[in-house]
Structure formats: C-alpha cells, structure tokens
Amino acid sequence: MTGWDGLKSRSAGAYLGLAVGDAFGASVEFLTPREIRAQHGELRDIIGGGWLGLRKGQVTDDTEMSLALGRSILGSGGVEPPSVAEAFRAWMRSKPVDMGNTVLRGISRYRRTGETQVPESEQDAGNGACMRCLPVALACLGADEAVVAEANRRQSHVTHHNKLGDLGTLTVIRMVQRALLAGDRAELKSLADGLATAEARYRYDGKRMENPSGYIVDTLRAVFQALFATDSFESALIDVANRGGDSDTTGAILGMIAGALYGADAIPERWMSALDQEIGQACVEQAWALLSLSPYMNPTAADRPNFTREPGKTRRNFPDRRWPAD
Numbered sequence: 001m002t003g004w005d006g007l008k009s010r011s012a013g014a015y016l017g018l019a020v021g022d023a024f025g026a027s028v029e030f031l032t033p034r035e036i037r038a039q040h041g042e043l044r045d046i047i048g049g050g051w052l053g054l055r056k057g058q059v060t061d062d063t064e065m066s067l068a069l070g071r072s073i074l075g076s077g078g079v080e081p082p083s084v085a086e087a088f089r090a091w092m093r094s095k096p097v098d099m100g101n102t103v104l105r106g107i108s109r110y111r112r113t114g115e116t117q118v119p120e121s122e123q124d125a126g127n128g129a130c131m132r133c134l135p136v137a138l139a140c141l142g143a144d145e146a147v148v149a150e151a152n153r154r155q156s157h158v159t160h161h162n163k164l165g166d167l168g169t170l171t172v173i174r175m176v177q178r179a180l181l182a183g184d185r186a187e188l189k190s191l192a193d194g195l196a197t198a199e200a201r202y203r204y205d206g207k208r209m210e211n212p213s214g215y216i217v218d219t220l221r222a223v224f225q226a227l228f229a230t231d232s233f234e235s236a237l238i239d240v241a242n243r244g245g246d247s248d249t250t251g252a253i254l255g256m257i258a259g260a261l262y263g264a265d266a267i268p269e270r271w272m273s274a275l276d277q278e279i280g281q282a283c284v285e286q287a288w289a290l291l292s293l294s295p296y297m298n299p300t301a302a303d304r305p306n307f308t309r310e311p312g313k314t315r316r317n318f319p320d321r322r323w324p325a326d
C-alpha cells in the first residue's frame with residue numbers, strides 16, 4: 001500500500017502491533033525457552049494466562065502506559081512532563097494488572113514531591129520507557145531529530161533517567177518513524193546497526209539472546225535479532241516471544257516496529273480477533289489522532305519544539321475511524 005492508505009495502515013499497525021505483541025508475549029513472561037517448549041511446544045496463539053493470570057487478549061502495562069502517554073499528548077498538544085506524570089498517576093490509581101519497579105518508584109516520587117523528572121541513575125536502564133514510546137513516534141513524525149530526542153527524554157525521565165535507555169529508545173522511535181514513512185527492513189537495520197556502532201553494548205550480532213531480561217540492552221538485542229531474522233509480522237513476533245524472559249515487552253516493542261513495517265493487514269486475523277476489542281479500538285483511534293498532531297501532517301508546525309499546537313486543530317482529519325482497520 002502506498003500514500004495515504006499506507007500511512008493509515010502502518011500507523012494503526014504500529015499501535016495494534018504493540019498491543020498484540022504485549023497480549024501475545026504476556027502468556028510466557030518470565031519463562032525460559034525450554035519451559036515454553038515444555039508447556040506450549042511453540043507459542044503461536046494469544047491464550048492469556050501467564051504469571052499474571054490474564055484473560056485471553058488482555059494487555060498489560062506496556063500497552064496501558066502507552067495509551068496513558070498518548071492521552072496526555074492529545075490533551076496537552078505536546079509532550080509536557082506535568083501532564084505525562086498526571087496521566088501515569090491516574091493510570092496507577094486504576095489498579096493496573098502489572099507495574100514495573102522503576103515506574104512505581106518514579107510515580108511514587110512524583111506523588112510525594114511533584115517533580116516530573118527523576119534524577120539520572122545507572123539503575124534506570126530498564127525497558128519501561130521504551131515499551132511506551134510509540135505515542136512520541138507518532139506525534140513527532142516529521143519533526144527534527146533534536147525535537148524527537150527532547151520529546152523522548154521528557155516522557156522517559158518521568159520514571160527512567162538513563163543515557164543508555166534514552167539512546168536505545170530514541171532508536172526504536174526512529175525505526176518506527178522510518179517504517180511509517182515506508183522505509184524497508186534494510187533501512188531499519190541500518191538504524192539498529194548505527195546504534196550498535198555508537199554504543200557497543202547494543203551489538204546484537206553475537207550469541208542468540210534467549211530469556212532477555214528487562215535491561216534495555218537485552219530487550220533490544222532480542223527484538224533486533226528476531227526482526228531481522230524474519231520477514232513477516234507473524235514470524236517475527238513468534239520468534240521473539242518464544243525466547244521467553246520479558247516477553248510481553250519484547251513482544252510490545254517488536255510489535256510496534258513490525259506493525260509499522262508490515263502494516264495492520266499483516267497482523268494475523270486470529271490475533272486481531274483475540275485482542276481486547278476496547279483496547280484495539282483505543283489503539284487505532286490514538287494512532288490516527290496522534291499522527292494528525294504531528295509536524296508531518298502539519299508542515300508549518302515542524303519547528304515547534306514542544307508541539308504546542310492547540311489540540312484538535314489539525315490540517316487534516318482522518319475520515320474513517322472504524323475498527324478493525326479497513
């Protein structure tokens with residue numbers, strides 16, 4: 001698909017891919033590949049369960065925090081830390097099924113102090129800011145690189161303040177953006193390779209990453225290996241989730257990149273119909289609303305660093321918000 005339909009399909013695909021990857025991987029989170037083989041053979045379906053006891057098609061914090069961040073961006077018209085912190089606090093009050101330790105610490109600190117940026121820390125190199133970065137990729141499509149990097153730091157530092165994390169997350173955002181604009185797998189690989197060149201800890205050409213931890217480096221190694229060893233949304237997600245470990249989050253990150261790369265129609269029907277319908281609808285609506293806020297869709301806003309454009313005032317509205325994507 002090309003042009004307008006292609007961008008619609010790829011942006012919806014990115015958000016649905018995130019949610020599908022989260023719901024798919026969550027069933028085997030914290031299992032080893034050997035345990036997954038013993039219990040499931042190869043995991044190929046969204047089945048729920050897992051250590052969280054999920055309903056089939058239920059998503060976890062990866063998708064929910066993305067939607068919270070997206071609501072904040074749509075509400076304030078930009079990536080504004082006070083609004084982001086409030087959105088995360090409201091999400092925390094909703095009694096989420098799961099929450100990472102670094103996220104809990106960051107939001108608790110905000111509740112105590114009102115500060116919307118945690119101090120820089122070696123311990124914050126977890127994947128919790130990366131798993132929720134998609135709304136920034138969408139809202140900042142077409143923005144200058146420095147603007148994208150600043151928007152990413154703002155959302156990340158509400159809970160995670162770490163240079164390694166910032167760098168890896170920015171690369172994921174750039175990969176998603178390249179894919180949204182019809183970049184192919186080779187172009188995404190050159191971005192991942194650029195990250196590995198800039199920071200050797202991100203080299204992913206060595207040993208197969210199995211049982212990846214929540215450390216951003218382990219997470220992205222598994223994601224890149226699976227993404228570049230396969231040629232479809234389905235095979236990439238099956239590859240990464242069956243590596244076990246933090247599999248809902250590798251699934252979510254791989255899902256957002258692969259969904260942007262291959263488009264919404266590449267997500268298998270059996271996964272789309274298993275996904276929680278309300279979540280799926282929220283994902284598609286946010287994908288298009290965030291995209292319509294972006295400099296790509298509003299060329300004159302390209303040099304506004306904070307996307308301070310009034311919410312709702314967009315040059316072009318998406319005409320069709322039916323779900324699933326047509």
Ligand code: MN
Pocket residue numbers: 060061062098248249
């Ligand atoms: Mn999760």
Ligand code: MN
Pocket residue numbers: 029246247248249
């Ligand atoms: Mn996880």
